[in-house]
Amino acid sequence: MRFTPWATRLVLTLSLSATAFLTACGGGGGSSSSTQIRLLNATQSYANLDLVVSDKTINSKVAQATTGSYGGVDTANAPIQVQTSDVGNSVAALAPTLAGNSNYTLIAYGFAGSVRTSLLQESQDAPDSGKVKVLALNLAPDAGQLDVYITTPDAALTDATPFVAGLVGGAGSGYIQLNAGTYRVRVTGPNNKTDLRLDVSGVTLDSATVNSLIFTSTSSGTLVNGFKLIQKGAVTPYPNSLSRVRMVNGLAGGTYASSTVQGQTLLVNSPSPNRADYISLPAGASNLVVNVNGKAQSFAAPNLVAGADYTLLLYGTAANPLLNVLVDDNRLPSTSGSVKIRLINGLSGNNPLASLVVDYTTLASNVQAGSSSAPAMISSTPGSTVQITSPLLANPLYNPGNNGGTTSLTPLTANGVYTALIMGDSTVNTGTTPPTMPGATGMFIKDR
Template sequence: MRITKWAWGLGLATAALMTACGGGGSGSTAHMRLMNASIGYASLDMAVDSTTVNSGVTYAGVGTYADVNTGATGTEVQSNSVGSTLASTTPSLTAGSHYTMIAYGAAGTVRTTLLQEDQEVPAAGKSKLLILNLAPDAGALDVYVTGTSETLDSASTSAAAIAAGSGSGYLTFNSGTVRVRLTASGSKSDLRLDIPSIALPDAGVSTLVLTGSSGGVLVNGIQVIQQGATTNFPNSTARARLVAAVGGNALVAGSIGSTQLLPTSTAPTIGDYQTIATGATAPTIFVNGAQLQVPSFPTLAAGGDYTLMVWGPAGSPQLTVLTDDNKLPTTSTAAKIRLVNGVANASAGLTLNVDYSALASNVLAGTSSTPTTTAATTSSLLTVNSPASATPVYSLSSLAIQANGVYTVFVMGDSTSMVGSLRKER
């Protein structure tokens, strides 16, 4: 299989094409179907040469093959609900060959890649597997294909540093049931997806398509058998961290189930993200040795990133659950930044400025601003201002804002002694 990648452009027409050979002449027929790997759309259509050939393809599903004239391959992926065009491409097809057009990406940023499905099958007892990293926000990933009971610590890398929009090439394994784990490139401890059991067909060929998540870091998987059906392997975990923003330098500790989010630490402290099982299991949090009562706790969705912020006065702390958007900026030359206000006893909202431009205004205590896109710079002035203070409550000068970076500015502590912290999430 030869893999040719088209240059990625900007916006909805962005496409990467994977194909095995060149195009056929006018009047020849190829066979093409649509696979919906976009987390942003529950149902998609595909039109070729202005004719709808697949309709209502649900997420992780695949349509039926349609005969396509190789001389008229203009293809549009469309929203099933309103019929708007989300991505378009004109692939080069070979007569008689089978193709799956894979649509992926989040809402508003759909991309496509074309998978040819005429790979020569391996010998009996063997199976070929292609890994496609179609999770644009996850970064480069390592793949571990092991026995179902083998630990990750002892596993060898099956494919390393698969960049977003790229594939591993076909890997050959013994057929049967295996376990597949995906980690951040070079870090076994940063687990992005664990598929405990996946069947590799005997003398067969399949592709594991990796898709994005709502938080941007974790990934999902969809296996497609060559010229066959799909199997969905959604992520069953989320990422959560505990931020101790309580005033009075209180001691804070917390966990969810058996996963420790933060050891006993003096506020203000920002914990690291931990991988947890999804659901509505409330955290166990202690402030100065007393357990914080959590009357209600939201269900943490699979694939999401969350900040559990304990804030307020040490004598009457409260918990706020923030949903974090750690997806990369849609423009690779820009960055994303937001402000989180965890200040106790503060009635006035805070304003985040970069180079004297307000990126977030009137962010009240216990809340977060929506991430805002800003230009990458080598030296910027960042300030957080409060109407209660004549001077910034937090400032950074000569700040380098990196392209494709994701940042959170935390302001914590008491209203009379605010403490700021800049966290680079990506």
């Protein structure tokens, strides 16, 4: 299963009768050279898009999360472009083989500079009364594999069986028959029901209809948006209402910290350096509670944007704790085989600048305390020299490959996303040769 330059070809292998729905099947056929096509704008970056076939505009100004109307095209001459509605620049192009006397929806998804397309042939026979056919379609390559649950509204996820498990980017489940009704749709990471990526209630699947549940990436790269597309019918968007949050305790001197967000626990009386894993929670006002060495802190509660990932960076000292909210970019590298890496500086003290150096090339220079560098994209390697440095010192502050004085290399796995963290007291010990920063400590995290 892979993406092609012009479309996501979805070969569905859930069963022996799996449907390849990008080629003629079902009610298509005949000798007709005409077929019907429309555009679904499922992108994150383009407010309006046009669908152009053989230089003829089929759909104009298709807004995000909507479809255009069907237009007839000649199957013998059907080069397709998806264009911006304002300037007319092409953001995706394909030259598919179309079956005559059929219907297609071209799904455009992704972000500016990396728009992809998936061509969905709509030729499934309708199920019997009281039944529905449902296809789950993972068009969120940044999210990785997904488990999809379709349950009654009040069902506990802990007791639920996936509608489809391990759905990779670009893959579909095949059409599966269910009873008609109103359901709750939840999407999680693979084999991890606590890794919630989407939670939507009130998804109505009407009797005798064919439906596609389409999942696309949000700005974070990990959470997903949803769409319900009825065959030859309307689309209903289900934008993500969640955010993901984690906390890093980078306070100097092994200071203890506890924290909750919207009543969910991040840290429990944890000494620095420490971190909590991401949790998913409703976007909006965060209702943040932080205690440092048992004393409540009065930090401003951040407003969490739906679809985004955040690191709550706690740094400074026990006497003067500071908090900064960092927006995390956990989208996968845009170039296959590369990695993304960034630096978070949680040092305290006077002018505690830090830089990130990989294989003796500086990727982020003089990052201020309490902030993060922009992610850098570099080639993956089986082993790299990763160092966090300070302009005050000749030797590195932190090297994750250094173990007991023996330097080894740090693997940077292809398509991975990494965070290098430096924390603690930035006071320089000038009584040593060379000078050191003994209160500083680091972490190296593989986020994806």
